[in-house]
Amino acid sequence: NAGVMQNPRHLVRRRGQEARLRCSPMKGHSHVYWYRQLPEEGLKFMVYLQKENIIDESGMPKERFSAEFPKEGPSILRIQQVVRGDSAAYFCASSLNAVSGANVLTFGAGSRLTVL
Amino acid sequence: KNEVEQSPQNLTAQEGEFITINCSYSVGISALHWLQQHPGGGIVSLFMLSSGKKKHGRLIATINIQEKHSSLHITASHPRDSAVYICAVRETSGSRLTFGEGTQLTVNP
Numbered sequence: 001n002a003g004v005m006q007n008p009r010h011l012v013r014r015r016g017q018e019a020r021l022r023c024s025p026m027k028g029h030s031h032v033y034w035y036r037q038l039p040e041e042g043l044k045f046m047v048y049l050q051k052e053n054i055i056d057e058s059g060m061p062k063e064r065f066s067a068e069f070p071k072e073g074p075s076i077l078r079i080q081q082v083v084r085g086d087s088a089a090y091f092c093a094s095s096l097n098a099v100s101g102a103n104v105l106t107f108g109a110g111s112r113l114t115v116l
Numbered sequence: 117k118n119e120v121e122q123s124p125q126n127l128t129a130q131e132g133e134f135i136t137i138n139c140s141y142s143v144g145i146s147a148l149h150w151l152q153q154h155p156g157g158g159i160v161s162l163f164m165l166s167s168g169k170k171k172h173g174r175l176i177a178t179i180n181i182q183e184k185h186s187s188l189h190i191t192a193s194h195p196r197d198s199a200v201y202i203c204a205v206r207e208t209s210g211s212r213l214t215f216g217e218g219t220q221l222t223v224n225p
Contacts, residue, residue: 033212033213035213035215041217042202042215042216042217042218043159043202043204043213043215044215045212045213045214045215048211048212055211056210056211056212058212059212089157091159093159104161104164105149105161105164105213106161107151107158107159107160107161109157109158110157110158110159112157
Protein backbone atom coordinates (compact mmCIF):
# COMPACT_ATOMS: atom_id res chain seq x y z
CA ASN A 1 0.00 0.00 0.00
CA ALA A 2 1.94 2.95 -1.30
CA GLY A 3 -0.22 5.61 0.29
CA VAL A 4 -1.22 8.76 -1.58
CA MET A 5 1.21 9.38 -4.43
CA GLN A 6 1.69 12.82 -5.88
CA ASN A 7 3.81 13.76 -8.85
CA PRO A 8 5.75 15.61 -9.74
CA ARG A 9 7.17 16.53 -6.34
CA HIS A 10 8.65 19.68 -7.80
CA LEU A 11 7.57 21.52 -10.92
CA VAL A 12 8.99 24.68 -12.42
CA ARG A 13 7.01 26.58 -15.00
CA ARG A 14 7.36 29.95 -16.72
CA ARG A 15 4.51 32.42 -16.65
CA GLY A 16 1.85 31.49 -19.19
CA GLN A 17 2.64 27.78 -19.26
CA GLU A 18 0.41 25.01 -18.01
CA ALA A 19 0.96 22.96 -14.86
CA ARG A 20 -0.48 19.50 -14.34
CA LEU A 21 -0.30 17.89 -10.92
CA ARG A 22 -1.24 14.28 -10.40
CA CYS A 23 -2.57 12.44 -7.38
CA SER A 24 -3.10 8.71 -7.04
CA PRO A 25 -5.18 8.03 -3.92
CA MET A 26 -4.63 5.20 -1.53
CA LYS A 27 -5.84 1.86 -2.79
CA GLY A 28 -9.55 1.58 -2.26
CA HIS A 29 -10.07 5.31 -1.65
CA SER A 30 -12.49 6.96 -4.03
CA HIS A 31 -12.58 10.43 -2.47
CA VAL A 32 -9.87 12.95 -3.29
CA TYR A 33 -9.26 16.42 -1.92
CA TRP A 34 -6.86 19.07 -3.16
CA TYR A 35 -5.42 21.74 -0.88
CA ARG A 36 -3.07 24.62 -1.56
CA GLN A 37 -0.47 26.07 0.76
CA LEU A 38 0.86 29.43 -0.33
CA PRO A 39 4.27 30.49 1.01
CA GLU A 40 4.07 31.45 4.68
CA GLU A 41 0.35 30.70 4.76
CA GLY A 42 -1.89 27.90 6.01
CA LEU A 43 -3.54 25.18 3.99
CA LYS A 44 -6.66 26.08 2.05
CA PHE A 45 -9.25 23.73 0.59
CA MET A 46 -9.55 23.80 -3.18
CA VAL A 47 -11.71 20.96 -4.47
CA TYR A 48 -13.26 17.65 -3.47
CA LEU A 49 -13.83 14.93 -6.05
CA GLN A 50 -15.17 11.45 -6.24
CA LYS A 51 -14.61 9.20 -9.20
CA GLU A 52 -15.79 11.11 -12.28
CA ASN A 53 -17.55 13.77 -10.19
CA ILE A 54 -16.68 17.12 -8.72
CA ILE A 55 -18.47 17.31 -5.39
CA ASP A 56 -17.29 20.66 -4.05
CA GLU A 57 -15.11 23.13 -5.94
CA SER A 58 -15.90 26.14 -3.79
CA GLY A 59 -12.24 26.69 -2.97
CA MET A 60 -11.01 26.66 -6.53
CA PRO A 61 -10.23 29.92 -8.35
CA LYS A 62 -12.86 30.49 -11.00
CA GLU A 63 -10.40 30.87 -13.86
CA ARG A 64 -7.42 28.86 -15.06
CA PHE A 65 -7.87 26.07 -12.50
CA SER A 66 -9.61 22.77 -13.14
CA ALA A 67 -9.62 19.33 -11.57
CA GLU A 68 -10.72 15.91 -12.61
CA PHE A 69 -10.77 12.41 -11.21
CA PRO A 70 -11.45 10.02 -14.08
CA LYS A 71 -12.76 6.51 -13.75
CA GLU A 72 -9.30 5.20 -14.51
CA GLY A 73 -6.08 6.89 -13.51
CA PRO A 74 -5.05 9.60 -11.09
CA SER A 75 -6.78 12.80 -10.16
CA ILE A 76 -5.32 15.78 -12.00
CA LEU A 77 -5.18 19.40 -10.93
CA ARG A 78 -4.58 21.58 -13.96
CA ILE A 79 -3.49 25.19 -13.88
CA GLN A 80 -3.52 27.01 -17.19
CA GLN A 81 -1.49 30.14 -17.97
CA VAL A 82 0.29 30.05 -14.64
CA VAL A 83 1.23 33.27 -12.86
CA ARG A 84 3.78 33.85 -10.10
CA GLY A 85 1.01 33.87 -7.51
CA ASP A 86 0.29 30.22 -8.30
CA SER A 87 3.64 29.25 -6.75
CA ALA A 88 2.68 27.07 -3.82
CA ALA A 89 2.64 23.56 -2.44
CA TYR A 90 -0.36 21.59 -3.63
CA PHE A 91 -1.41 18.72 -1.42
CA CYS A 92 -3.73 15.89 -2.25
CA ALA A 93 -5.50 13.75 0.33
CA SER A 94 -7.76 10.76 -0.03
CA SER A 95 -10.33 9.00 2.10
CA LEU A 96 -12.44 5.91 1.98
CA ASN A 97 -15.70 7.71 2.73
CA ALA A 98 -16.71 11.33 2.76
CA VAL A 99 -19.64 12.46 4.79
CA SER A 100 -18.99 10.56 7.97
CA GLY A 101 -16.95 12.41 10.54
CA ALA A 102 -15.14 9.21 11.29
CA ASN A 103 -13.21 8.83 8.10
CA VAL A 104 -9.47 9.30 8.07
CA LEU A 105 -7.61 11.47 5.62
CA THR A 106 -4.28 10.39 4.19
CA PHE A 107 -2.14 13.10 2.67
CA GLY A 108 0.34 12.93 -0.14
CA ALA A 109 3.79 14.48 0.10
CA GLY A 110 2.73 17.46 -1.97
CA SER A 111 3.74 18.98 -5.29
CA ARG A 112 5.70 22.20 -5.13
CA LEU A 113 5.05 24.50 -8.05
CA THR A 114 7.42 27.34 -8.77
CA VAL A 115 6.46 29.85 -11.43
CA LEU A 116 9.33 31.89 -12.80
CA LYS B 117 -11.50 36.40 12.56
CA ASN B 118 -10.48 32.95 11.31
CA GLU B 119 -12.90 30.11 11.87
CA VAL B 120 -10.03 28.08 13.35
CA GLU B 121 -7.57 29.76 15.69
CA GLN B 122 -4.44 28.14 17.04
CA SER B 123 -2.20 29.22 19.87
CA PRO B 124 0.61 29.76 20.26
CA GLN B 125 1.84 30.53 16.75
CA ASN B 126 5.39 29.66 17.73
CA LEU B 127 6.61 27.54 20.61
CA THR B 128 10.15 26.76 21.68
CA ALA B 129 10.77 24.11 24.31
CA GLN B 130 13.61 22.18 25.86
CA GLU B 131 13.83 18.46 25.36
CA GLY B 132 11.70 16.65 27.91
CA GLU B 133 9.18 19.44 28.44
CA PHE B 134 5.43 18.92 28.30
CA ILE B 135 3.92 20.74 25.31
CA THR B 136 0.37 22.01 24.82
CA ILE B 137 -1.01 23.46 21.60
CA ASN B 138 -4.51 24.87 21.57
CA CYS B 139 -7.18 25.11 18.89
CA SER B 140 -10.45 27.02 19.06
CA TYR B 141 -13.09 27.03 16.37
CA SER B 142 -16.29 28.94 15.77
CA VAL B 143 -18.34 26.61 13.57
CA GLY B 144 -20.26 23.41 14.13
CA ILE B 145 -18.10 20.45 13.33
CA SER B 146 -18.37 16.74 12.74
CA ALA B 147 -14.68 16.07 13.36
CA LEU B 148 -11.41 17.78 14.21
CA HIS B 149 -8.03 16.73 12.85
CA TRP B 150 -4.55 17.32 14.19
CA LEU B 151 -1.87 17.22 11.50
CA GLN B 152 1.90 17.38 11.61
CA GLN B 153 3.94 19.01 8.86
CA HIS B 154 7.67 18.42 8.91
CA PRO B 155 10.30 20.78 7.52
CA GLY B 156 10.37 18.73 4.32
CA GLY B 157 6.72 19.67 3.86
CA GLY B 158 4.96 16.31 4.10
CA ILE B 159 1.76 16.17 6.13
CA VAL B 160 0.89 13.38 8.51
CA SER B 161 -2.51 12.95 10.10
CA LEU B 162 -2.01 12.49 13.85
CA PHE B 163 -5.55 12.34 15.19
CA MET B 164 -9.14 12.66 14.19
CA LEU B 165 -11.53 13.46 17.03
CA SER B 166 -15.23 13.94 17.36
CA SER B 167 -15.37 13.71 21.15
CA GLY B 168 -13.32 12.97 24.23
CA LYS B 169 -9.66 12.10 24.13
CA LYS B 170 -7.23 10.03 22.07
CA LYS B 171 -3.69 8.94 22.87
CA HIS B 172 -0.95 7.66 20.62
CA GLY B 173 2.46 7.17 22.16
CA ARG B 174 3.57 10.50 23.63
CA LEU B 175 0.78 12.41 21.91
CA ILE B 176 -2.60 13.13 23.46
CA ALA B 177 -5.46 15.00 21.84
CA THR B 178 -8.58 16.21 23.60
CA ILE B 179 -11.69 17.96 22.42
CA ASN B 180 -14.48 19.81 24.23
CA ILE B 181 -17.38 20.11 21.82
CA GLN B 182 -19.39 22.46 24.06
CA GLU B 183 -16.49 24.89 24.39
CA LYS B 184 -15.37 24.40 20.76
CA HIS B 185 -11.83 23.80 21.85
CA SER B 186 -9.20 21.12 21.35
CA SER B 187 -5.71 20.63 22.70
CA LEU B 188 -2.76 18.63 21.50
CA HIS B 189 -0.29 17.57 24.19
CA ILE B 190 3.17 16.13 23.73
CA THR B 191 4.76 14.49 26.74
CA ALA B 192 8.54 14.17 27.14
CA SER B 193 9.15 16.27 24.03
CA HIS B 194 12.07 15.44 21.75
CA PRO B 195 13.87 17.41 19.04
CA ARG B 196 12.31 15.13 16.42
CA ASP B 197 8.92 16.52 17.47
CA SER B 198 9.96 19.83 15.89
CA ALA B 199 7.39 20.51 13.19
CA VAL B 200 4.34 22.59 12.39
CA TYR B 201 1.19 21.28 14.06
CA ILE B 202 -2.05 22.09 12.30
CA CYS B 203 -5.59 21.91 13.57
CA ALA B 204 -8.32 21.38 10.98
CA VAL B 205 -12.08 21.07 11.36
CA ARG B 206 -14.63 19.36 9.20
CA GLU B 207 -17.82 21.40 9.33
CA THR B 208 -21.11 19.64 9.86
CA SER B 209 -22.48 21.34 6.75
CA GLY B 210 -20.04 19.73 4.35
CA SER B 211 -16.96 17.68 3.77
CA ARG B 212 -14.27 20.33 3.37
CA LEU B 213 -11.60 20.95 5.98
CA THR B 214 -10.88 24.40 7.37
CA PHE B 215 -7.36 24.76 8.70
CA GLY B 216 -5.73 26.77 11.42
CA GLU B 217 -2.57 28.69 10.61
CA GLY B 218 -0.41 26.14 12.39
CA THR B 219 1.89 26.18 15.40
CA GLN B 220 5.61 26.03 14.76
CA LEU B 221 7.16 23.87 17.48
CA THR B 222 10.91 23.78 18.03
CA VAL B 223 12.30 21.42 20.64
CA ASN B 224 15.92 22.09 21.54
CA PRO B 225 18.22 19.35 22.85
